[in-house]
Amino acid sequence: MLYEECISGxxxxxxxxxxxxxxxxxxxxxxxxxxxxxxxxxxxSSVSIAxxxxxxxxxxxxxxxxxxxxxxxxxxxxxxxxRHDHLVDVETGQIHEFKSPSIENLVREIALEMGFDVSDFxxxxxxxxxxxxxxxCYRIKVY
Amino acid sequence: MLYEECISGxxxxxxxxxxxxxxxxxxxxxxxxxxxxxxxxxxxSSVSIAxxxxxxxxxxxxxxxxxxxxxxxxxxxxxxxxRHDHLVDVETGQIHEFKSPSIENLVREIALEMGFDVSDFxxxxxxxxxxxxxxxCYRIKVY
DNA sequence: ATACATGCAAAAATTTTGCGACTCT
DNA sequence: AGAGTCGCAAAATTTTTGCATGTAT
Numbered sequence: 001m002l003y004e005e006c007i008s009g010x011x012x013x014x015x016x017x018x019x020x021x022x023x024x025x026x027x028x029x030x031x032x033x034x035x036x037x038x039x040x041x042x043x044x045s046s047v048s049i050a051x052x053x054x055x056x057x058x059x060x061x062x063x064x065x066x067x068x069x070x071x072x073x074x075x076x077x078x079x080x081x082x083r084h085d086h087l088v089d090v091e092t093g094q095i096h097e098f099k100s101p102s103i104e105n106l107v108r109e110i111a112l113e114m115g116f117d118v119s120d121f122x123x124x125x126x127x128x129x130x131x132x133x134x135x136x137c138y139r140i141k142v143y
Numbered sequence: 144m145l146y147e148e149c150i151s152g153x154x155x156x157x158x159x160x161x162x163x164x165x166x167x168x169x170x171x172x173x174x175x176x177x178x179x180x181x182x183x184x185x186x187x188s189s190v191s192i193a194x195x196x197x198x199x200x201x202x203x204x205x206x207x208x209x210x211x212x213x214x215x216x217x218x219x220x221x222x223x224x225x226r227h228d229h230l231v232d233v234e235t236g237q238i239h240e241f242k243s244p245s246i247e248n249l250v251r252e253i254a255l256e257m258g259f260d261v262s263d264f265x266x267x268x269x270x271x272x273x274x275x276x277x278x279x280c281y282r283i284k285v286y
Numbered sequence: 287a288t289a290c291a292t293g294c295a296a297a298a299a300t301t302t303t304g305c306g307a308c309t310c311t
Numbered sequence: 312a313g314a315g316t317c318g319c320a321a322a323a324t325t326t327t328t329g330c331a332t333g334t335a336t
Contacts, residue, residue: 012310014316024147033300048318053301055316069212071265074300078174087254090262100253103246107268110243116270121234122214123266127259155335157291176325191293196326198291217325 001025002079005064019043024065024079024126030086030095032074070095070124085092144168146223148207162186163198167208167222173229173238174215208246213238213267 002021014125023031023039031039033052040047059065068076070088085103092125103123111118116134144166150156166182174182176195183190198219202208211219213231215224228246230239246266254261 012315014310016317019281046318049300050302052317057195063238067214074256081265084267087259089259097258099258103249103253106243106246106249107266110246111268111270111272112239114230114239114241115273116230116232116268117273118268118270121266121268123264125251125259125261125264126259127254130258130260139315155290157335159292189293192325193290193327198309 002059002064006059006062009062009064011058015044016040016047016051017055017058020046020052021059023060024077027078030068030070030076030078032076034074036077055091057123068122071126083120085125086129088126089128090126125134145207147203149202149205152205154201154205157193158187159183159190160198163195164202167202167220170221173211173213173219173221175219177217178228179220211265211267212276214269226263228268230268230270232271233269234271 001019003013006017006021010016019040019130020036022043023036027030027036027039028056029035033049033056037047037049037052037058040052056065060067060077064080067082068078068086070086082099084097084099084106086099088094091098104121107121108118145168146156146161149164154160162183163179164187166179170182175259176192176199178200180190180192183195183246197251203220206235207223208220209223211221211229213219213229218256219239225242226241226247227242231237232261233241247264251261
């Protein structure tokens with residue numbers, strides 16, 4: 001739980017931070033700041049958007065959450081876990097997570113050839129269901 | 144040249160679009176909207192920020208330029224060429240480009256296993272020079 | 287000629303901040 | 312008690328838009 005991570009990370013835990021941490025823990029999607037704010041307000045209507053921004057900034061700096069950049073979307077967040085990547089269904093906008101040690105190894109290998117140690121990397125894949133019918137109305141992005 | 148791409152793409156070419164296209168063509172870095180705007184104004188001080196936004200939107204929708212999301216940075220743009228990835232030196236902020244057919248194949252393979260055809264993907268790698276000394280002052284992001 | 291692009295300035299959307307009050311530890 | 316956090320509202324940023332005018336085809 002993010003909440004415990006915060007405490008062991010030495011963060012002062014206020015009710016607001018607890019609420020925001022809970023929202024992030026409970027999210028099975030990848031909410032943006034506004035979505036987190038709306039969910040937090042449901043739990044306690046007094047939570048302010050300023051606190052959400054400040055708290056997300058603190059969680060991020062502490063390495064407890066991870067920002068995700070998806071084309072045609074605001075910046076989203078997820079609780080940091082094992083590193084993994086994202087496959088965006090361009091028909092529906094749905095985001096699928098996946099892991100691939102081979103990609104990870106390959107990335108590190110290539111970076112090393114360039115003389116770099118990898119501290120992190122992010123991979124966003126955009127695609128559509130094999131054999132799926134076209135549905136431009138929901139399409140996020142066509143390349 | 145992006146300029147010619149625009150014409151063959153059937154876009155009405157105004158002097159402003161020409162200027163913005165030139166700025167993008169000439170950029171060897173990865174400018175954000177404001178940087179593009181400032182460079183465009185140098186060529187013709189009457190170019191407005193609204194036109195820069197509108198033009199970038201049009202170029203992007205036409206598939207002529209590519210947005211790049213780098214942590215702790217505004218959205219950046221580059222002229223679309225062969226697909227390639229970005230390695231960000233977290234000490235200096237410098238962005239190196241690289242290509243890797245093996246990563247590309249691997250990504251397509253994994254997506255296919257998940258039942259998806261890949262239309263595009265983006266990979267941003269963050270790292271620091273092997274053996275390089277620490278210099279937190281310029282560090283973009285520490286994970 | 288006319289459909290579309292532009293600049294301007296206002297508006298909308300997003301993010302940050304100063305400050306007095308409040309609350310964890 | 313004291314350092315740090317919160318809500319609020321103002322400010323700063325970033326992005327979009329309406330409209331009268333201008334321009335490429």
